[in-house]
Amino acid sequence: MAARGWGEEGVGPGTAVPIRHVGDPVLHRPCRPVTEFDDELAGLVQDMFASMYAAEGVGLAANQIGVDRRVFVYDCPDATEEWRKGVVVNPTLVLPGPAERALAEYEEGCLSVPDQRAELARPDRAVVHGSDVTGAPVTVEGTGLLARCLQHETDHLDGRLYIDLLPAERREEVLRAYERERDRPAEPD
Numbered sequence: 001m002a003a004r005g006w007g008e009e010g011v012g013p014g015t016a017v018p019i020r021h022v023g024d025p026v027l028h029r030p031c032r033p034v035t036e037f038d039d040e041l042a043g044l045v046q047d048m049f050a051s052m053y054a055a056e057g058v059g060l061a062a063n064q065i066g067v068d069r070r071v072f073v074y075d076c077p078d079a080t081e082e083w084r085k086g087v088v089v090n091p092t093l094v095l096p097g098p099a100e101r102a103l104a105e106y107e108e109g110c111l112s113v114p115d116q117r118a119e120l121a122r123p124d125r126a127v128v129h130g131s132d133v134t135g136a137p138v139t140v141e142g143t144g145l146l147a148r149c150l151q152h153e154t155d156h157l158d159g160r161l162y163i164d165l166l167p168a169e170r171r172e173e174v175l176r177a178y179e180r181e182r183d184r185p186a187e188p189d
């Protein structure tokens with residue numbers, strides 16, 4: 001997920017990889033579950049953190065760097081403005097039931113749809129169950145922007161972008177604006 005106002009910059013051992021953009025097939029189909037908790041997975045997670053920080057994002061899913069695996073990373077503030085950082089492998093999202101559910105409106109953005117934002121209502125709390133890189137169980141409870149991030153990144157791993165949740169007309173507007181920006185000739189230095 002794209003940041004609106006960036007906090008501290010993280011530095012890690014991974015390699016930043018170019019982010020895939022809307023239209024790339026790897027973003028539009030569900031990712032495969034992780035079955036091996038090995039060095040390759042640990043390296044992937046390091047590259048994901050490096051790529052997220054390079055792109056100034058607050059969350060990144062593996063398929064956004066072209067890897068078809070159910071993993072996301074985040075470094076994102078919650079409702080108390082506390083920055084929370086972590087990785088979730090094979091996440092399962094749990095949202096509050098309709099009776100307890102409160103929706104929050106926010107101008108959401110995505111590193112895979114650069115330079116665009118759109119108002120999107122989502123539940124203001126979310127819980128994700130999954131594993132860490134060693135396979136140990138983790139549970140992440142999110143409020144505020146982190147609640148949105150957990151939903152946004154799990155959606156990625158299910159092959160869904162935030163624009164897919166917008167009304168069809170608004171989705172088209174955002175896509176057209178993205179394409180105009182992408183196809184604009186580079187300005188001379």
Ligand SMILES: [Zn+2]
Nearest residue numbers: 001110111112
């Ligand atoms: Zn995204």
